[in-house]
Amino acid sequence: MPGSVAAQSVGGSSVRSASRPYRTVNRNADIDETLFGTAHNKTARREDEKEILIVGKDTVTVRKKYDRRGPQAPKQDAVVIAASELNRLRDSARMLTKEEEIEQRRRAEEEYDDRVEKSNxxxxxxxxxxxxxxxxxMLADGTGKDGRAQKNSVLERAKQMLDEDMDDVKHMNQMMLYSKVVTIRDAQIQEKRNVQSEREEEERHLDAMMEIERLKALKMYEVREHERLASQRSGAKVIIEQIKDRQTQRMKEEEHRDQERSFVLKQIEALKSEEVQQVVQKKLASERLMQE
Incomplete structure (x- = not known):
């Protein structure tokens, strides 16, 4: 396990440091050299070594060794440490890995939840x-009252039986019962009407909401169609303008070609006339030579 490896590495380093004496690196450092032990205090440490005796399952007794120098040696008191406390000190002194820290935190949370659950x-x-x-x-207090109430109820029931023997009382009871039935029936009818009215109101509200959503959708479609048509018209205008520009450019190019053509023709005519003049001059010159 990672914990055991860490414990072994720490233990191994402590053994190596104990077997090798401390070497002073800087004598001007502000460090207490006695913290690392010397040849003199090794003997004193061996004399002050403690013997650990495990007593039972839950306690550990730590005692100083018996001093053989004589009865003048001061008495040492025994120190008792619980085994759980000793284990806790060992665990806290040991370096934990990331997994062990997560596991320890999880166990602590589980213990806390368990304590809360038990408390609840x-x-x-x-x-x-x-x-x-x-x-x-309350039952103990009402025992006497129940007896009196039961007796009173028996007397009341007997009186009711005597009264019900009379026709007027029976008719009155029937009328009262009918009144109760009619009242309950009217209340039920009114409740049904209220439920129906609420249902109809809710349906009207839903219909109104659906109509509003439908009108919103139609408006949105109309806006989109208008934007599409406007975009098409704008695109058509752009195309028409492009066609006009191309026609204008073509006409300009035709005019330029016509001008070039007429210029070339003029140049040709000029060359021809110049050649004719040269031929005439040569002919006249040859005639003058012949006459001479």
Missing amino acids: ARKEKIRQMEEERKKNA
Whole structure:
């Protein structure tokens, strides 16, 4: 396990440091050299070594060794440490890995949740016991009252039986019963009407909401169609403008070609006339030569 490896590495380093004497690196450092032990205090440390005796399962007894120098040696008191405390000190002194820290945190959370759950269970049990006690107290207080109430109810029932023997009382009871039935029936009818009215109101509200959503959708479609048509018209205008520009450019190019053509023709005519003049001059020159 990672914990055991860490413990072995720490233990190994402590063994190596104990077997090798400390070497002073800087004598001007502000460090107490006695913290690392010397040849003199090794003997004193061996004399002050403690012997650990495990007593039972839950306690550990730590005692100083018996001093053989004589009865003048001061008496040493025994130190008792619980085994759980010793294990806790060892665990806290050991370097934990990331997994062990997560596991330790998880165990602590589980223990806390367990304590909270037990505390809530105890509170619930105490509350139930208190309710049971109050209920028993009320039953104990009402025992005498129940006897008197039962006697009174018997007398009242006998009186009612005597009264019901008369026709007027029976008719009155029938009318009262009919009145109760009619009242209950009217209340039920009114309740049904209220439910129906609420349902119809809710349906009208839903219909109105659906109509509003439908009108919103139509408006949105109209806006989109208008934007599409506007975009098409704008695109058509752009295309028409492009066609006009191309036609204008083509006409300009035709005019330029016509101008170039006429210029070339003029140049050709000029060359021809110049050649004719040269031929005439040559002919005249040859005639003058012939005459001479």
